[in-house]
Amino acid sequence: MNIGETLLRLARESGFAQFLAAGGWKNLIMIAVACVLLFLGIKKKFEPLLLVGIAFGCLLTNIPGSGLYHQELWDAYVAGEDITFTHIIHHGGLLDILYIGVKSGLYPSLIFLGVGAMTDFGPLIARPKTFLLGAAAQLGVFVAFFGGCALGFTGPQAASIGIIGGADGPTAIFLTSKLAPELLGPIAIAAYSYMALIPLIQPPIMRALTTKKEREIKMEQAREVSKTEKIIFPIVTAAFVILILPSTAPLVGCLMLGNLFRECGVTERLSDTVQNALMNIVTVFLGISVGATTVAERFLSLETIKIVVLGLVAFAISTVGGLLVGKLMCKLSGGKINPLIGSAGVSAVPMAARVSQVEGQKANPSNFLLMHAMGPNVAGVIGSAIAAGFLLAVFG
Amino acid sequence: MFAHYSLGDAALTAVLGYAVVFFGLVLLLAVIYVMGKIMVKSVKKVEAVHEAHTEKPALPAPGSAGQLKLHDVDERDAAMVMAIVAHKLGKPLNELRFRSIREVKDDEV
Numbered sequence: 001m002n003i004g005e006t007l008l009r010l011a012r013e014s015g016f017a018q019f020l021a022a023g024g025w026k027n028l029i030m031i032a033v034a035c036v037l038l039f040l041g042i043k044k045k046f047e048p049l050l051l052v053g054i055a056f057g058c059l060l061t062n063i064p065g066s067g068l069y070h071q072e073l074w075d076a077y078v079a080g081e082d083i084t085f086t087h088i089i090h091h092g093g094l095l096d097i098l099y100i101g102v103k104s105g106l107y108p109s110l111i112f113l114g115v116g117a118m119t120d121f122g123p124l125i126a127r128p129k130t131f132l133l134g135a136a137a138q139l140g141v142f143v144a145f146f147g148g149c150a151l152g153f154t155g156p157q158a159a160s161i162g163i164i165g166g167a168d169g170p171t172a173i174f175l176t177s178k179l180a181p182e183l184l185g186p187i188a189i190a191a192y193s194y195m196a197l198i199p200l201i202q203p204p205i206m207r208a209l210t211t212k213k214e215r216e217i218k219m220e221q222a223r224e225v226s227k228t229e230k231i232i233f234p235i236v237t238a239a240f241v242i243l244i245l246p247s248t249a250p251l252v253g254c255l256m257l258g259n260l261f262r263e264c265g266v267t268e269r270l271s272d273t274v275q276n277a278l279m280n281i282v283t284v285f286l287g288i289s290v291g292a293t294t295v296a297e298r299f300l301s302l303e304t305i306k307i308v309v310l311g312l313v314a315f316a317i318s319t320v321g322g323l324l325v326g327k328l329m330c331k332l333s334g335g336k337i338n339p340l341i342g343s344a345g346v347s348a349v350p351m352a353a354r355v356s357q358v359e360g361q362k363a364n365p366s367n368f369l370l371m372h373a374m375g376p377n378v379a380g381v382i383g384s385a386i387a388a389g390f391l392l393a394v395f396g
Numbered sequence: 397m398f399a400h401y402s403l404g405d406a407a408l409t410a411v412l413g414y415a416v417v418f419f420g421l422v423l424l425l426a427v428i429y430v431m432g433k434i435m436v437k438s439v440k441k442v443e444a445v446h447e448a449h450t451e452k453p454a455l456p457a458p459g460s461a462g463q464l465k466l467h468d469v470d471e472r473d474a475a476m477v478m479a480i481v482a483h484k485l486g487k488p489l490n491e492l493r494f495r496s497i498r499e500v501k502d503d504e505v
Contacts, residue, residue, distance in 0.1 A: 124428075125428055125431075125432065126432075128424075128425045128428040128429045128432065129425065129429075131421040131422065131424055131425040131428070132418075132421065132422070132425065134421055135417050135418045135420075135421040135422070136418075138414065138417045139414065141413070141414075142409075142410035142411070142413050142414045143410070145406065145409070145410050145413070146403075146406050146407055146410045149401050149403060149406035150403060150406070154401060155401035155405075155406070155409075158401070158406070223432075223436070225432075226435055226439065228435060229431060229432065229435050232431060233428065233431075236424075236427055236428070236431065237424060237428075240420075240423060240424055240427060241420060241424065244416075244419070244420050244423065245416070245420065379421060382420075382421065382424070383417050383420075383421055386416065386417050386420040386421065387413060387417050390412075390413045390416045390417065391413065394409060394413075
């Protein structure tokens with residue numbers, strides 16, 4: 001055994017040597033990006049449960065020679081070549097196998113199951129007119145979609161970028177994995193980063209579009225919702241929404257099943273499991289496998305910058321849409337509705353509702369808008385699922 | 397197929413998509429609104445029936461008669477006294493008639 005040759009071969013095959021190969025510098029940049037994302041997740045607490053996983057997936061996939069994720073396998077799969085999930089299990093790396101859960105739409109749907117079990121739709125049932133705010137706050141989705149088309153993205157890519165405006169991570173991942181998997185990394189990172197930045201993005205828009213008098217409005221207590229109504233709600237909603245748009249079935253079906261587990265009163269163990277154990281397990285898999293898609297060759301491009309900008313536009317316009325309809329409802333109700341709850345229609349449960357509460361309380365310290373804002377907030381979740389279903393029906 | 401999506405088509409899709417979201421949620425709004433109305437109505441109905449039952453004066457038990465006057469005696473003690481008397485006399489309680497029950501103070505004995 002020639003020790004010198006062996007050491008030389010080891011050095012040539014190491015990841016360090018591959019940094020010096022063609023395009024290796026891009027991996028270095030992506031590792032730096034991963035470290036920045038880890039900093040944001042750990043230190044700044046930007047959606048840490050997902051961002052830490054995404055950042056670490058980004059780090060792992062960009063270490064040269066790690067072989068955990070193979071972009072070329074997935075490109076072949078998307079191109080319709082003779083590649084199946086079985087082939088990927090046999091020939092792929094660990095992150096390729098985990099990514100099957102994203103590609104098949106499994107993880108986002110299971111996350112929705114947990115979200116449904118965590119969500120109290122009571123405020124929405126008590127005041128169903130707040131469905132309108134949830135619908136209005138999807139404006140950014142379609143404006144960003146149009147913007148994406150104008151900036152040269154294909155229809156499916158623009159649709160995937162637009163859904164960032166729905167402020168709903170699992171929905172964005174679900175739609176993008178179906179329509180434009182090549183953009184999954186930047187879209188997921190943009191969606192979760194902006195969701196974490198909602199307390200910074202929304203307040204200036206809220207203050208610009210509402211008067212102090214409007215922000216001071218104290219809303220009446222909503223009626224009490226019976227147990228029966230809470231049980232009927234997920235059944236009726238799942239049936240109606242899926243009948244209107246069958247492509248929403250995985251997301252809306254899981255969301256409402258989770259909610260039924262919560263409300264029916266006889267499946268407490270299941271509700272507890274989907275809210276905690278299952279949700280945590282899926283979050284780990286989802287985060288790391290989405291992070292794995294941030295391959296340097298794809299991520300470091302002008303497209304990523306466009307996506308980041310369009311994502312911000314989508315969030316801002318969605319907030320504007322919710323607020324404008326909130327103002328309209330305020331006028332029509334004779335000042336009984338505080339328009340600030342409109343901005344909560346962007347989903348991002350419960351962050352957006354908390355922002356409405358904070359802004360309302362700044363204007364009037366005795367104002368408690370949180371429960372009122374939860375109505376449009378959860379309506380936004382259903383609204384973004386419908387928007388995603390529509391885009392999937394058009395481009396899928 | 398989607399590589400050249402014209403701006404006109406994009407605008408049309410965007411407007412149609414937004415309209416579909418509104419349509420879906422307005423339909424849900426209507427369904428939930430109607431469901432809420434029905435539930436509130438049925439709850440009111442149940443409450444009305446309940447109130448009607450509680451408002452009616454309680455009918456006297458078969459065989460009992462008249463009103464019992466209690467003087468410095470609470471209802472629980474009165475019920476115990478009546479039960480003891482009935483037991484001692486060996487007669488059912490509804491065949492006895494109590495006019496009043498009064499506590500006898502020590503200094504009255």
